[in-house]
Amino acid sequence: MKKQAIIFMMLFTVIMYSQKKKNGTVYNEHPAIVAVEAMVQAYFNGDADKVASYLADDFKSYQGTSINKDAKGRDKEWFLSSVKWVKENWSYISYKRTPGAYPDAIDYKDDDGVWVQTWDHLKALDNKTGVKLDMPIHRLFQMTDDNKIKVMITYDNDLPWAERRRSFAPRTNGTIYNNHDNINTVRIYMGALENGDAEKGFSFFTEDATFTNLDMAPDESNTVSEEKEGFLKMLESWTIESIDVNGYPDYLEYEIGNGKVAQSWWTVRMTRKSDGKKIKLPLMLTHDFNDEGKIIRESGYYTLQALSAK
Numbered sequence: 001m002k003k004q005a006i007i008f009m010m011l012f013t014v015i016m017y018s019q020k021k022k023n024g025t026v027y028n029e030h031p032a033i034v035a036v037e038a039m040v041q042a043y044f045n046g047d048a049d050k051v052a053s054y055l056a057d058d059f060k061s062y063q064g065t066s067i068n069k070d071a072k073g074r075d076k077e078w079f080l081s082s083v084k085w086v087k088e089n090w091s092y093i094s095y096k097r098t099p100g101a102y103p104d105a106i107d108y109k110d111d112d113g114v115w116v117q118t119w120d121h122l123k124a125l126d127n128k129t130g131v132k133l134d135m136p137i138h139r140l141f142q143m144t145d146d147n148k149i150k151v152m153i154t155y156d157n158d159l160p161w162a163e164r165r166r167s168f169a170p171r172t173n174g175t176i177y178n179n180h181d182n183i184n185t186v187r188i189y190m191g192a193l194e195n196g197d198a199e200k201g202f203s204f205f206t207e208d209a210t211f212t213n214l215d216m217a218p219d220e221s222n223t224v225s226e227e228k229e230g231f232l233k234m235l236e237s238w239t240i241e242s243i244d245v246n247g248y249p250d251y252l253e254y255e256i257g258n259g260k261v262a263q264s265w266w267t268v269r270m271t272r273k274s275d276g277k278k279i280k281l282p283l284m285l286t287h288d289f290n291d292e293g294k295i296i297r298e299s300g301y302y303t304l305q306a307l308s309a310k
């Protein structure tokens with residue numbers, strides 16, 4: 001049995017070794033890498049002449065995520081015209097290697113020659129729409145024998161570009177109500193809190209609802225029971241004199257994402273029991289509702305630091 005196991009391991013090793021085939025050499029330093037990075041920096045600096053000096057005459061640019069089976073790529077003339085477009089339409093441009101990453105130059109044994117692959121990060125702000133680019137970009141460059149760029153294939157996130165295209169045409173995204181049953185729910189909830197009725201107030205939330213405010217870390221939230229406990233604890237030291245709405249609440253039903261959100265503005269007047277100190281606490285609240293009219297999330301744009309004032 002031991003002899004059979006040894007034979008099996010030897011055969012397995014031979015099979016695995018036979019599956020390896022070297023097809024070129026990978027470099028982390030290469031003149032092709034220098035050419036590629038110099039071209040890209042010239043591109044975002046708006047220097048079309050310098051960009052042209054790094055491109056082959058038959059240069060083609062492709063979008064790697066395109067599903068167009070008939071795509072023939074953009075030629076050198078189009079690519080050079082885009083240098084001016086970028087300079088005129090984008091500000092605060094930063095194009096750097098992704099931290100921890102570096103380009104590779106791969107010299108294949110076949111006729112494809114040297115390919116350079118890069119991992120970079122692009123930041124920019126569109127001058128006309130305010131759309132922000134802050135995303136990784138992966139690119140492949142096929143080089144000629146004299147280190148001119150023959151092919152560039154770009155893989156990036158199309159969502160910011162799509163948002164930019166949409167931003168030139170106004171469109172609606174749902175309906176705003178100033179009277180609605182969900183607004184009524186918020187007002188009754190706040191009225192219950194004003195009167196110290198935690199049972200009724202927190203009954204409008206689902207069991208798994210979450211609560212956040214500006215005193216919390218971005219990934220922190222309270223459960224219904226935690227929020228209720230905190231509210232009752234506060235009432236031991238403070239008396240709520242009134243909770244008054246500022247203006248009127250808005251209820252928004254969004255087309256995108258089917259969101260149902262009430263937003264409201266309040267002033268809470270409170271008196272500290274120990275010394276009679278009075279404070280006014282401004283609140284801005286957003287409440288997300290489910291289809292059954294229950295609140296699934298409260299986002300509070302307020303801080304309770306005023307309660308610690310002397």
